Amino acid sequence: xxxxxxxxxxxxxxxxxxxxxxxxxxxxxxxxxxxxxxxxxxxxxxxxxxxxxxxxxxxxxxxxxxxxxxxxxxxxxxxxxxxxxxxxxxxxxxxxxxxxxxxxxxxxxxxxxxxxxxxxxxxxxxxxxxxxxxxxxxxxxxxxxxxxxxxxxxxxxxxxxxxxxxxxxxxxxxxxxxxxxxxxxxxxxxxxxxxxxxxxxxxxxxxxxxxxxxxxxxxxxxxxxxxxxxxxxxxxxxxxxxxxxxxxxxxxxxxxxxxxxxxxxxxxxxxxxxxxxxxxxxxxxxxxxxxxxxxxxxxxxx
Amino acid sequence: xxxxxxxxxxxxxxxxxxxxxxxxxxxxxxxxxxxxxxxxxxxxxxxxxxxxxxxxxxxxxxxxxxxxxxxxxxxxxxxxxxxxxxxxxxxxxxxxxxxxxxxxxxxxxxxxxxxxxxxxxxxxxxxxxxxxxxxxxxxxxxxxxxxxxxxxxxxxxxxxxxxxxxxxxxxxxxxxxxxxxxxxxxxxxxxxxxxxxxxxxxxxxxxxxxxxxxxxxxxxxxxxxxxxxxxxxxxxxxxxxxxxxxxxxxxxxxxxxxxxxxxxxxxxxxxxxxxxxxxxxxxxxxxxxxxxxxxxxxxxxx
Numbered sequence: 001x002x003x004x005x006x007x008x009x010x011x012x013x014x015x016x017x018x019x020x021x022x023x024x025x026x027x028x029x030x031x032x033x034x035x036x037x038x039x040x041x042x043x044x045x046x047x048x049x050x051x052x053x054x055x056x057x058x059x060x061x062x063x064x065x066x067x068x069x070x071x072x073x074x075x076x077x078x079x080x081x082x083x084x085x086x087x088x089x090x091x092x093x094x095x096x097x098x099x100x101x102x103x104x105x106x107x108x109x110x111x112x113x114x115x116x117x118x119x120x121x122x123x124x125x126x127x128x129x130x131x132x133x134x135x136x137x138x139x140x141x142x143x144x145x146x147x148x149x150x151x152x153x154x155x156x157x158x159x160x161x162x163x164x165x166x167x168x169x170x171x172x173x174x175x176x177x178x179x180x181x182x183x184x185x186x187x188x189x190x191x192x193x194x195x196x197x198x199x200x201x202x203x204x205x206x207x208x209x210x211x212x213x214x215x216x217x218x219x220x221x222x223x224x225x226x227x228x229x230x231x232x233x234x235x236x237x238x239x240x241x242x243x244x245x246x247x248x249x250x251x252x253x254x255x256x257x258x259x260x261x262x263x264x265x266x267x268x269x270x271x272x273x274x275x276x277x278x279x280x281x282x283x284x285x286x287x288x289x290x291x292x293x294x295x296x297x298x299x300x301x302x
Numbered sequence: 303x304x305x306x307x308x309x310x311x312x313x314x315x316x317x318x319x320x321x322x323x324x325x326x327x328x329x330x331x332x333x334x335x336x337x338x339x340x341x342x343x344x345x346x347x348x349x350x351x352x353x354x355x356x357x358x359x360x361x362x363x364x365x366x367x368x369x370x371x372x373x374x375x376x377x378x379x380x381x382x383x384x385x386x387x388x389x390x391x392x393x394x395x396x397x398x399x400x401x402x403x404x405x406x407x408x409x410x411x412x413x414x415x416x417x418x419x420x421x422x423x424x425x426x427x428x429x430x431x432x433x434x435x436x437x438x439x440x441x442x443x444x445x446x447x448x449x450x451x452x453x454x455x456x457x458x459x460x461x462x463x464x465x466x467x468x469x470x471x472x473x474x475x476x477x478x479x480x481x482x483x484x485x486x487x488x489x490x491x492x493x494x495x496x497x498x499x500x501x502x503x504x505x506x507x508x509x510x511x512x513x514x515x516x517x518x519x520x521x522x523x524x525x526x527x528x529x530x531x532x533x534x535x536x537x538x539x540x541x542x543x544x545x546x547x548x549x550x551x552x553x554x555x556x557x558x559x560x561x562x563x564x565x566x567x568x569x570x571x572x573x574x575x576x577x578x579x580x581x582x583x584x585x586x587x588x589x590x591x592x593x594x595x596x597x598x599x600x601x602x603x604x
Contacts, residue, residue: 025340038327128430
């Protein structure tokens with residue numbers, strides 16, 4: 001098993017690894033500042049379906065979710081540990097494809113897989129821990145100040161739209177289906193550098209914004225007009241109308257988009273390419289859409 | 303979910319935690335030297351049965367396995383991240399008991415749970431990542447030298463004996479049943495300080511010794527006489543006879559005992575309380591019992 005793991009996760013840039021896969025534990029020298037750590041699990045038929053997702057996509061998507069959590073703290077991702085429970089009736093190359101999917105995201109950010117565990121399991125279970133290095137102050141959820149402006153790194157709702165498409169047995173438009181099955185991750189570097197508070201919005205904008213509002217003890221007022229003017233909104237709205245769904249439900253409650261929500265001091269917003277969607281006001285932890293308080297809905301697993 | 307995790311893993315000694323459970327990721331300040339990391343997964347009906355193991359025992363056992371891997375490198379354990387997939391039909395306090403089991407082992411070694419993820423799952427799946435700090439050279443599997451003596455921190459085979467008892471629908475003698483369901487972990491400090499090579503033997507003495515022999519490019523010769531003279535052996539042998547099982551099969555191939563195998567320069571063995579079981583000789587990676595080469599058998603999951 002160790003040989004298999006070592007082969008699957010052999011890397012071209014083994015930086016900061018004194019001992020990798022193959023001994024009792026990895027010995028790592030790449031954390032020079034604070035250690036940032038997060039873990040996430042994905043379970044077949046809860047988080048993904050084998051009918052919809054390839055092994056590659058399953059691996060890539062969970063890796064994306066993990067690395068997004070590190071980025072949301074302002075950290076530079078360094079290492080992954082991967083535990084997988086796998087049925088014995090999988091197609092031959094499933095585990096290779098799963099590892100390639102993990103590597104496709106890890107390689108992009110020069111992250112190494114340094115530990116793993118393979119087990120039998122009736123349903124596929126994948127659990128990934130991501131470790132990063134943080135040289136500066138962490139960007140927490142609790143730093144939002146009244147008067148800050150609210151940004152997202154990209155317009156959410158794409159993954160929910162993709163889910164709506166797949167649920168109807170359709171497979172296009174591809175850009176929303178891909179957003180659900182193979183979400184792309186970009187490091188939110190410009191937001192890390194200026195945010196007073198930040199989080200990823202993979203649980204749904206409404207849920208994650210509420211957590212940030214509560215942690216910062218402010219209200220976040222999102223603007224329907226600003227959201228409606230965001231790039232990509234009109235295509236999404238058109239698709240929602242076709243499917244008789246509510247585009248604001250996708251945007252606010254969709255979840256599984258690995259984008260970032262940040263609050264930024266208005267004096268620091270010059271030149272930001274992120275999308276402005278609202279403003280921080282005095283309050284006790286609510287999220288509003290214009291005048292209406294948004295109830296936490298968040299992402300519902302199938 | 304975050305609130306639940308925070309409550310379950312609230313700690314009395316939050317040392318080295320700048321941000322714990324509750325933000326996107328934990329921010330940790332307790333790794334002052336090299337970071338040591340390992341991950342392990344336990345799946346219901348593969349690694350444990352709910353009929354045999356309580357939630358507390360399931361949590362404690364996997365935590366034990368993880369911390370043993372850190373100790374086997376010579377590291378001081380610091381942090382755990384816990385991901386759990388849980389069925390919806392569990393008894394009410396299952397998750398509390400699972401967390402208490404994890405905490406029972408973590409608290410003993412002043413280790414904090416700093417991250418977690420809870421998910422639905424048909425079968426119980428638990429995945430733990432352990433992180434430790436290593437101030438000195440790691441104790442790898444590759445340092446064994448010809449002439450070194452071979453030690454185990456305790457006589458293995460207890461867990462296999464417990465499994466044999468439980469498989470027959472029996473529940474005593476308790477000390478072997480407990481060794482299987484609720485293994486105890488002791489930090490192998492005296493071995494860490496003197497070992498030329500070390501590993502844990504949870505996959506079975508024969509398997510783990512062969513991995514160490516291979517990594518060090520030596521042969522390990524275990525002595526039937528030394529093993530037979532070890533404290534506890536005669537009770538185990540008597541039990542094996544009663545059950546018509548082979549006591550040496552338990553000792554060599556049993557697995558799931560979180561004890562340690564170490565090779566030690568004969569000049570450094572004075573005063574060791576560990577059990578001497580053999581000697582390192584020139585070779586190419588074999589394990590022998592006296593004159594006979596032992597085939598790798600290792601632990602078979604049910």
